[in-house]
Amino acid sequence: TQLLEQSPQFLSIQEGENLTVYCNSSSVFSSLQWYRQEPGEGPVLLVTVVTGGEVKKLKRLTFQFGDARKDSSLHITAAQPGDTGLYLCAGARGSTLGRLYFGRGTQLTVWP
Amino acid sequence: GAGVSQSPSNKVTEKGKDVELRCDPISGHTALYWYRQSLGQGLEFLIYFQGNSAPDKSGLPSDRFSAERTGGSVSTLTIQRTQQEDSAVYLCASSLGTGRQTSNQPQHFGDGTRLSIL
Numbered sequence: 001t002q003l004l005e006q007s008p009q010f011l012s013i014q015e016g017e018n019l020t021v022y023c024n025s026s027s028v029f030s031s032l033q034w035y036r037q038e039p040g041e042g043p044v045l046l047v048t049v050v051t052g053g054e055v056k057k058l059k060r061l062t063f064q065f066g067d068a069r070k071d072s073s074l075h076i077t078a079a080q081p082g083d084t085g086l087y088l089c090a091g092a093r094g095s096t097l098g099r100l101y102f103g104r105g106t107q108l109t110v111w112p
Numbered sequence: 113g114a115g116v117s118q119s120p121s122n123k124v125t126e127k128g129k130d131v132e133l134r135c136d137p138i139s140g141h142t143a144l145y146w147y148r149q150s151l152g153q154g155l156e157f158l159i160y161f162q163g164n165s166a167p168d169k170s171g172l173p174s175d176r177f178s179a180e181r182t183g184g185s186v187s188t189l190t191i192q193r194t195q196q197e198d199s200a201v202y203l204c205a206s207s208l209g210t211g212r213q214t215s216n217q218p219q220h221f222g223d224g225t226r227l228s229i230l
Binding site for chain 1: 116143145147152153154155156157160162168169171203205207218219220221222223224
């Protein structure tokens with residue numbers, strides 16, 4: 001059983017469209033991190049959110065941490081082919097030092 | 113380089129053989145993590161080191177799996193008597209931080225070792 005449920009699992013869209021990826025749990029997290037992974041490479045950190053209700057923007061990417069710190073979302077505006085990749089959410093819990101709990105990931109493909 | 117380095121990048125071996133995977137973390141990072149990623153799955157936590165000790169090894173799937181870290185730096189993950197279900201990409205990550213802030217620190221990943229058991 002996954003502690004973090006990520007949806008959708010696959011997303012295939014045209015360039016210029018908007019999209020949202022969701023990461024949900026019944027557990028509370030001390031922080032939520034979003035990573036992006038390309039084939040044959042390790043995940044690369046995009047953002048960390050630590051405060052309930054926090055919103056962070058990274059160019060066309062907007063990340064939100066739920067008020068109760070149980071869920072998070074990633075919204076991409078005007079997607080581009082360069083956004084193609086596997087997006088992973090990962091949560092940290094204060095009760096378990098160090099380890100991250102990962103969702104299964106969302107494979108995003110943006111077609112030109 | 114300045115990033116996390118893992119070797120080998122690919123390993124193909126026969127069922128029943130032992131394998132050793134190596135991780136060289138970013139210099140100065142006290143925390144080191146091993147994860148496993150299978151096709152269509154997210155990252156599965158295996159073990160976490162703080163310095164040379166492993167306060168959380170709860171993710172190791174069986175006693176065939178072991179890991180050590182020496183000198184607060186390089187870590188090796190050993191899988192004995194490999195089985196086909198061990199086939200996966202094994203990822204290593206490192207981060208700064210000690211104590212309760214460690215889990216909020218960004219983890220920097222290597223590119224992984226792709227392990228295939230025939």
